[in-house]
Each structure stands twice: as C-alpha cells, then as structure tokens.
Amino acid sequence: MVWSGVLDKYGSYLPLASAARIITLNEGNTPLVESNRLAEFVAPGAGLKLYFKYEGLNPTGSFKDRGMTAAITQAVFEGANTVICASTGNTAASAAAYAARSGLRCLVLVPEGKIALGKLAASLAYGAEVISIDGSFDDGLKMVREIVKRKPIALVNSVNPWRIEGQKTGAFEICDQLGGVAPDWHCLPVGNAGNITAYWMGYQQYEQGLPRLLGAQASGAAPIVSGKVVTSPETVATAIRIGNPARWREAVQALDDSGGTITAVTDEEILNAWRLLAKMEGLFVEPASASGLAALMKLVNDGEVDPTGKRIVIVLTGHGLKDPGIAVREAAEPLKLPADINALEAYLE
Amino acid sequence: MVWSGVLDKYGSYLPLASAARIITLNEGNTPLVESNRLAEFVAPGAGLKLYFKYEGLNPTGSFKDRGMTAAITQAVFEGANTVICASTGNTAASAAAYAARSGLRCLVLVPEGKIALGKLAASLAYGAEVISIDGSFDDGLKMVREIVKRKPIALVNSVNPWRIEGQKTGAFEICDQLGGVAPDWHCLPVGNAGNITAYWMGYQQYEQGLPRLLGAQASGAAPIVSGKVVTSPETVATAIRIGNPARWREAVQALDDSGGTITAVTDEEILNAWRLLAKMEGLFVEPASASGLAALMKLVNDGEVDPTGKRIVIVLTGHGLKDPGIAVREAAEPLKLPADINALEAYLE
Numbered sequence: 001m002v003w004s005g006v007l008d009k010y011g012s013y014l015p016l017a018s019a020a021r022i023i024t025l026n027e028g029n030t031p032l033v034e035s036n037r038l039a040e041f042v043a044p045g046a047g048l049k050l051y052f053k054y055e056g057l058n059p060t061g062s063f064k065d066r067g068m069t070a071a072i073t074q075a076v077f078e079g080a081n082t083v084i085c086a087s088t089g090n091t092a093a094s095a096a097a098y099a100a101r102s103g104l105r106c107l108v109l110v111p112e113g114k115i116a117l118g119k120l121a122a123s124l125a126y127g128a129e130v131i132s133i134d135g136s137f138d139d140g141l142k143m144v145r146e147i148v149k150r151k152p153i154a155l156v157n158s159v160n161p162w163r164i165e166g167q168k169t170g171a172f173e174i175c176d177q178l179g180g181v182a183p184d185w186h187c188l189p190v191g192n193a194g195n196i197t198a199y200w201m202g203y204q205q206y207e208q209g210l211p212r213l214l215g216a217q218a219s220g221a222a223p224i225v226s227g228k229v230v231t232s233p234e235t236v237a238t239a240i241r242i243g244n245p246a247r248w249r250e251a252v253q254a255l256d257d258s259g260g261t262i263t264a265v266t267d268e269e270i271l272n273a274w275r276l277l278a279k280m281e282g283l284f285v286e287p288a289s290a291s292g293l294a295a296l297m298k299l300v301n302d303g304e305v306d307p308t309g310k311r312i313v314i315v316l317t318g319h320g321l322k323d324p325g326i327a328v329r330e331a332a333e334p335l336k337l338p339a340d341i342n343a344l345e346a347y348l349e
Numbered sequence: 350m351v352w353s354g355v356l357d358k359y360g361s362y363l364p365l366a367s368a369a370r371i372i373t374l375n376e377g378n379t380p381l382v383e384s385n386r387l388a389e390f391v392a393p394g395a396g397l398k399l400y401f402k403y404e405g406l407n408p409t410g411s412f413k414d415r416g417m418t419a420a421i422t423q424a425v426f427e428g429a430n431t432v433i434c435a436s437t438g439n440t441a442a443s444a445a446a447y448a449a450r451s452g453l454r455c456l457v458l459v460p461e462g463k464i465a466l467g468k469l470a471a472s473l474a475y476g477a478e479v480i481s482i483d484g485s486f487d488d489g490l491k492m493v494r495e496i497v498k499r500k501p502i503a504l505v506n507s508v509n510p511w512r513i514e515g516q517k518t519g520a521f522e523i524c525d526q527l528g529g530v531a532p533d534w535h536c537l538p539v540g541n542a543g544n545i546t547a548y549w550m551g552y553q554q555y556e557q558g559l560p561r562l563l564g565a566q567a568s569g570a571a572p573i574v575s576g577k578v579v580t581s582p583e584t585v586a587t588a589i590r591i592g593n594p595a596r597w598r599e600a601v602q603a604l605d606d607s608g609g610t611i612t613a614v615t616d617e618e619i620l621n622a623w624r625l626l627a628k629m630e631g632l633f634v635e636p637a638s639a640s641g642l643a644a645l646m647k648l649v650n651d652g653e654v655d656p657t658g659k660r661i662v663i664v665l666t667g668h669g670l671k672d673p674g675i676a677v678r679e680a681a682e683p684l685k686l687p688a689d690i691n692a693l694e695a696y697l698e
Contacts (some may be wrong), residue, residue, distance in 0.1 A: 002526050024510025025631055026382050030411065031352065031408070036450055057406050059380070060633070061670050101385055101631035110691075118467070121673035124680035127628040131696070146690045151697060177351050229386065255355040282374055282450035284409070317413030321410050321670035324470035331473035336461065339484025341495045344458075347480070348500060 003029045006066050006169040007073065012173065013205060014070060020077040022025050024101045027065035027302045029134025029168055030057045032177040037280045043300055043307035050312050051183070052283055053174055056319030060122060062239075062286075063170065064319045066096035070166030071156045072098035072309070080154040081105060084147065086140030086189070087157075088239050090318055091118025096128035109133050109140035109155075116238055116286065116323035128276035136233065137192075138244045148186060156242055158194025159246050167195060182209035185305065188315040190215040190224060190262060191240030192248035195317070200254035211313070213260035214305065215251065216295035218288075222264040224251055236267040236326065238287035239318060253349070261304065265294040271330060273297065279317070284320030284327075292316070315327075352378045355415050355518040356422060362521065362554060363424075363514045365417065367650040369426040372451045376414035377518055379406045381526040381662070386629045387642075392649055394657035399661050400532070402523055405668030409471060410667045411588075411635075412519065412544060413443035419515030420505045423448035429503040430454060433491030433496065435508075437540070437588050438468025439667055444505050445477035456502075457490035458482050465587055465635065465672035481541030485582065486541075487593045507543025508595045516544060519588065520551025523662055524558070531558035534654065536641035537664040539564040539573060539611060542596035543664070549603035560662070562609035563654065564600065565644035571613035573600055585616040586636035588667060608655065620679060622646065626665070633669030633676075636692055641665070 005007070005024030013255065021156035031291040035050035042048065057269045072095075075083055085095045092108035092115070100108035106128040110120070113132075123130050133140055141157060148155045160163060175182050182203055189310050190196050196215055205211050217225050221233030230243035245251065255262055265273075267287075274290035277283045292314040299305040320327065352358070384399035387395065393398065404412035411556060421444075423441040424432055431454040432442050441457035443465070448455035455477040459469070462481075472479050482489055497504045507513060524531050525546065531552055539545050545564055551690030552559050566574050567584030572592055574631065581591035603613055614622075616636075623639035626632045643664040686692045 002528070002688070005379075008474045026380030027379075027405070029352075029378065031378075033408075034377050037452065054375070054408065056624065057408065057633070059382075060407065061401065061668065097633065099625075099631075100628050102394055103386065116676070118673045120683070121676035121680075122633050122669060122684070125624075125633050125669055125676040129417035130683040131693070132683040132685045133688040134685075139688040143688065143693055145688050145695055147697070150694060153697075178429040179351070179631065207680060249397035255447075275474075278446075278474040279449050282408070282446035282448075282475060284446065284471050284474050319668075320471060321467045321668065321673075324673065325468045327474040328466070331470075334416075334469070334473070334479040334481040336460070336481045339482040339488040339492065341492050343501060344480070344492055344496055346500075348496070 004077035005069055006068055006166060010169045010172050016273045017077060020073050021179040023072045023096060023098055025059035025065065025067050025101060027058045027069055028173060030054050030075060032174060035281060038276060041280065042297055046307045048307040048311045048312065049151045052344060053313055053315045054283065055315060055317050060093045060097045061319040061322050062090040062094065064090045066169050067085055067158065067167035068098045068156065069096040070162040071160050074162045075154040076102050081246065082142050082153045083156045084153050085157045086137055086144045088137050088241055089115035089240055091157065092128065093119050093122040096123045096126035100126045107131060109144060110285035111136050111140065114241065115223060117325055118322040132221055137242050141246060145230055164194060164198040164201060166203030167198030171197055174207050175206050180208055182213045183309040183313040185209040185312040187296050187312065189240045189288045189291040189317055190217050190251060191242040193245040193251035196254055197250040198248045201257065210258060213255055213258040214295055215262035217262065217264050218270060218291060219264040224248060225262055225264045237270055237288035238293055239286060263295050263298060265298060266292055269294040283316060285316045285323040286318040286320055287326055289316040289318050353516060353657060354416055354418055359518045359521050366426060369422050371446055371562060372421045373412065373418050374408035374446060374450060376407045376418055377522060379403050381523060383630065386449045387471055387625060389629060390629065390675040395656045396658045397656040397661065401402055402662055402664045404666050405631065405634060405666060409442045409446045410668040410671050411439040412442065413426065413439045415518050416512035416516035417443040417447045417505065418597050420511040421451055422510050423511045425451050428543050432505045433502050434506045434538040435486055436495045437466035437486050437590055440469040440506065441477065442468050445472045445475035448464045449540050450512055452490035456480060458491065458493060460485050463590065465588060466674055467671040484515050507541055509627055509688040513543060513547040516547035517551030520548045527555060527660065532560045532561055532658040532662040535560040536645050536661065537562040538637045538640040538666055539566050539600060540591040542594040542600035545603055546596045546599040549607060559591040560605055560609060562607040563603060563644055565640035566611065566613050567619060567640060568606045568615045573597060576609055585621050586637035586640055603683045612644050612647060614640055614647060617696055618643040618647065632665060633673040634665045635667040636675055638667050
C-alpha cells in the first residue's frame with residue numbers, strides 16, 4: 001500500500017466531514033525500532049522486548065504532525081485564512097508547515113530565548129510569523145486562547161480537539177506494528193498533556209488491548225507529579241517546559257484508568273538517557289524525548305515497573321536535529337588534524 | 350506489512366550473504382509527497398505531476414541511511430571492529446548511527462568549518478570520533494582510502510560497493526509508490542555521485558521502466574558539468590561541495606544511458622528553490638536538496654525539459670534541520686512582543 005498520511009489510513013476512526021480535503025505531508029508511518037542493545041542494559045536477563053516509536057521521523061521532525069494534519073484539514077474545511085498557536089517549538093514548526101502547504105497565514109507565539117534552534121529555524125523557513133514573547137509557554141497559550149475569541153483565527157494548539165483526533169493514530173500504528181496488540185507499557189514525555197490524552201483515546205478506540213501508561217515529566221517542570229502549577233518551569237527538555245498543562249485533568253484520568261503512573265526525572269537523568277539512545281541504539285532525539293526512557297529506567301530500578309517478559313514501547317517524540325546545541329554542548333570537541341595521512345595514522349596508533 | 354528497513358524489504362535484490370545479521374534503523378519507506386502548489390507554479394497548465402521523495406525522513410535525516418545499513422551489515426559480517434569515512438556531514442552522521450547501533454568504533458573526517466551544524470551535532474551525539482581536517486572533502490576521501498590499506502578498518506564511503514547496493518533501493522521504492530512504474534524524469538543533486546549511480550542501477554535492475562536523469566550541481570562545485578576537477582569547491586549547498594567526485598565516470602554513463610542531462614545552478618537559484626519548497630509545500634530541506642528543483646525550474650524555463658503531462662520525481666536528499674543556520678540567516682528575525690493580549694491584538698490590526 002502507498003502511504004498517504006494518517007487521515008488517508010485511519011480517517012474512518014475520526015469524525016471528519018467526507019467533503020473535507022485532506023491537507024497532508026504523508027505524516028505517520030514512523031518506524032517502531034526494536035532495541036538492539038538497551039533492553040538488556042535496562043533489565044538484564046528479564047527478556048524485555050523494548051521498542052522505540054521514532055516520531056522524530058515525521059515530516060517536521062516531531063509527533064505533532066499527526067494532529068496537525070487533522071487540525072489544518074478542519075481549519076481549511078471551515079474556511080479559515082489564518083491559524084495561530086503558542087508553542088515550545090514543535091507545534092510551531094508543524095503548524096507552519098501544514099499552513100504553508102495549504103496557503104494559510106500562520107502566527108506562532110514562542111517563549112523568548114527558550115526554544116531550540118532547529119524549531120525556530122524551521123518555523124521561519126516555512127514562512128510563519130514567529131512572535132517571541134517575554135513570557136512562558138503557558139502565558140502564550142493564554143494569549144492565543146483569548147485572541148481567537150476576538151478575531152476570526154483558528155487555534156491549532158492541542159486544546160483544539162482535532163489535534164487529539166489526529167494524534168491518536170499513533171496508538172493505532174503501534175498496535176498494527178506489534179501485530180495487532182497493544183504493548184504492556186507505553187512510556188512518553190508529558191508536557192501540555194495532549195499526547196498522553198490522545199494515545200489513551202486511541203488505544204481505547206482501537207480495541208486491541210490497553211497498555212499501562214508511564215508518563216515522564218522533568219523535575220523542574222512537573223506540575224502533574226507534584227499536583228501544583230509550576231510558575232517558572234525550567235528544564236533542558238524544552239519541549240516539556242510547561243507549568244500548567246492544558247490537558248492536566250485528562251492526563252490524570254488516563255493514568256488512573258490505565259493503572260499507570262507518572263514520575264519526574266532530573267535533567268541529569270534525561271541527558272543520561274539521551275546519551276544512551278544515541279550511543280547504544282543510534283537513535284538521536286531531542287532531550288524531552290529521552291525522558292520516557294529515563295522514567296522507565298528509574299521505575300525499573302525502583303521495582304515499580306516489572307520488565308520481565310514485557311513488551312514496552314517508548315515514544316521518541318522529536319528528532320535530535322531539533323536541538324543541535326545540546327549535542328555540541330554535551331559532546332567532546334571534534335579533534336583537529338592536518339589533512340595528512342601520516343597524522344591520521346599516528347592518531348590511530 | 351510491518352516495515353523493518355530496506356534490506357528486509359528488498360534484500361533479495363542485493364548479493365548479501367544469507368548468514369549476515371542485518372543492522373537496521375528501519376530506514377527507507379520515506380514519503381513520496383505529491384506537489385500541492387509547486388507543480389502549477391513550475392509549469393502552469395502543463396498537467397505536470399510532480400513528486401518529492403522526502404529522504405530527509407530517514408533515521409539520521411538523509412538518504413545516506415539506505416546505503417549505510419548495507420555497508421555496516423557487511424562490515425559486521427566480515428568481522429570489522431572499526432569503520433571510517435570522509436564526509437561533508439551526512440555520511441558521517443549515518444555511519445556514526447549505524448556503528449553505534451552495532452557497537453563498532455567509528456571515525457569520521459570532515460572538512461574544518463564546512464559542515465552544517467546538525468550534521469556535526471548528530472555525529473558527536475552518536476559517539477563517533479569526529480576528526481576535523483584542514484582540507485576539503487576530496488582531501489579527506491584520499492586519506493581514508495589510503496588508511497584502510499594500512500590498517501584493518503572498513504571504509505564506508507560510497508566507493509564501498511555496498512553503499513551503492515543499499516542506496517539503489519530508493520529507485521525500487523519510487524517505482525512501488527508510483528504504482529509499478531518509473532517516473533519520466535528523476536531529478537537529484539550530484540556531489541560525490543554515489544546517489545545518481547545507485548538510482549540508475551536500481552531502475553535498471555527493477556525493470557519497471559527507466560527515467561531520464563536530471564543531475565544538479567552547484568555552480569561553485571560543478572566538476573561534471575564543466576568537465577574538470579574543481580580544486581576549491583564553494584557553495585551554500587555544503588552536502589555537494591565536492592570538486593572531484595569518486596563516481597564521476599559512473600555518473601556520466603548513467604546520464605548518457607538515460608538520455609538525461611546535468612546542469613549547474615547558482616547558490617541564488619538553490620536558495621530560491623529552498624524557499625519555495627518550504628513556503629509553498631511545507632517541505633523543509635537542506636540547501637543541497639533544493640538543487641534538484643532549481644535545476645528542473647531552470648531547464649523547464651530554457652525549454653530543455655518538456656513537463657507536459659509528465660511524471661517527475663525530485664529527490665529531497667536531506668532534512669532542513671540538518672542546516673538550521675541557513676534558515677536563521679535567510680529568514681526574517683522573529684518579531685518581539687510583550688506577553689500581553691492587547692499587544693498581540695494591536696499587531697494583528
């Protein structure tokens with residue numbers, strides 16, 4: 001079958017109008033990469049089957065494209081000319097791309113100095129009007145929720161239900177890729193909590209079993225774990241640097257209903273997991289994406305998750321190329337050599 | 350069918366030993382995105398069917414992964430412990446990732462100060478030993494070809510025939526995605542000329558028709574177009590900043606056999622095509638990837654390519670996130686606003 005995007009494949013599971021013209025970049029169909037080395041490292045001898053859903057291989061480099069195809073398709077269907085969102089960067093890039101493809105004007109609000117280089121670069125390249133505000137993501141979200149009451153602009157943050165409708169296709173794909181069954185555990189980062197809400201909706205609707213959900217927050221931005229709003233969230237994982245998640249209630253419900261749990265991991269734990277993914281599996285991700293592995297390692301270590309014989313899926317939400325600065329900062333400097341074969345030979349000896 | 354990489358899917362077309370354990374990151378299966386707006390812009394009223402093969406959605410963000418899975422699989426099969434390559438950046442990142450996945454030591458030689466940020470960052474993250482040389486890609490290639498004669502190290506540049514064997518699967522996929530037929534024209538950037546060599550091999554072997562090949566070189570790095578080695582190649586399209594292609598002869602043969610052509614495009618034409626891809630189609634690519642579109646636009650304009658009723662595929666070789674600096678340099682600065690709804694409303698009026 002030729003892949004033409006998540007709405008072409010799974011549209012019958014969404015309440016789309018049949019007259020809607022699908023706006024797609026052939027998103028979805030991302031690899032479910034089986035662990036080659038980390039499963040044994042995380043849980044030696046446990047027979048753990050560990051999989052990585054590599055959502056960074058969506059068109060704009062993050063999981064956001066699944067929901068954005070639905071949100072922009074619906075916005076065009078309803079006659080919108082302009083779309084807007086607040087973003088830590090991934091939503092901005094995705095909205096900008098799908099708006100460009102359909103000829104819509106796109107405005108994105110980002111927290112000043114707090115979005116990763118790749119995300120800013122992409123949003124600018126796609127031609128969005130990037131507005132840097134002297135406030136947090138949460139401040140930006142308040143602003144865009146208000147402005148759409150005053151102006152005829154479509155809001156494409158994940159408070160837009162079409163975003164969740166499109167996003168839930170990730171759960172369908174995982175079940176299909178596992179041969180018609182849900183995993184035992186599903187681990188993912190939790191920022192604004194749209195993704196965890198969508199996955200839970202998807203697993204329920206697809207009826208191929210239900211995983212327990214393991215949510216990961218960064219310890220400097222862990223409102224759901226601590227049970228209170230974080231006014232100045234801070235973490236290296238900028239994609240989940242959110243202090244007051246819009247889908248907080250839904251996330252808690254999904255965690256409870258699934259018999260799952262949510263935990264906070266430190267920036268150090270996140271960066272350690274980030275290094276392990278790249279160096280042991282060849283999977284380069286943005287820091288937030290490593291929080292799922294960090295959380296799993298923590299709970300396996302604490303005995304809260306029993307990995308024995310389990311099938312566990314970790315969602316890698318965004319590509320490492322989104323945040324090249326982290327790699328340059330965390331890694332060793334390149335070695336410099338003259339363009340001389342003898343210098344190279346000497347280095348090798 | 351669950352996708353498990355190009356060797357799983359197309360292995361029967363390659364001379365792999367049956368005992369070889371496949372090293373894969375589930376590369377390939379990249380979208381063939383149909384043009385929504387550019388086809389009509391490039392050739393108004395011509396009924397052109399224009400497609401983009403979005404190879405930037407491979408695991409390391411470029412087309413190189415198709416060949417690297419084969420080269421690393423073979424290197425492991427032959428008992429290698431260390432691999433090496435010279436690179437403008439994409440080969441380095443790909444070699445580093447597949448080496449990490451299989452536990453091999455990886456050395457990459459890159460021209461100092463001349464590789465895009467995303468490529469350097471990724472290679473470092475995957476744990477490769479990145480060696481910056483005070484010379485060009487061509488100098489680096491000479492060095493690695495020599496060192497593997499002196500040391501037991503596997504060379505994974507595209508002079509390694511396994512790279513071409515894996516890379517040719519791109520042609521198979523395009524035919525499959527077009528419903529069992531090759532396009533009329535196949536446009537792609539030409540740097541070291543491994544990719545054009547591989548695609549032509551693939552189309553011939555798959556026997557679903559043969560496209561005419563349209564090669565694109567940057568005018569500051571156009572040895573095949575000009576018929577002479579370029580000693581100091583220079584272009585914004587760093588991925589094809591190569592003055593003495595290793596597969597020069599094969600590229601010329603493929604161009605001739607296909608009834609195709611090769612042309613040079615200026616950096617200005619490349620950046621214009623780069624903007625059009627992002628702003629009209631939502632496809633963010635590295636500059637070299639835009640050279641195929643730039644070349645097509647030039648030759649359609651000159652009357653050398655007749656687009657009427659044709660099916661034309663342009664290979665987008667690498668993701669825009671590979672080179673975020675270009676976008677930041679070429680685009681408008683983000684606008685700054687206070688985190689205040691009235692400021693946003695005033696901006697909109």
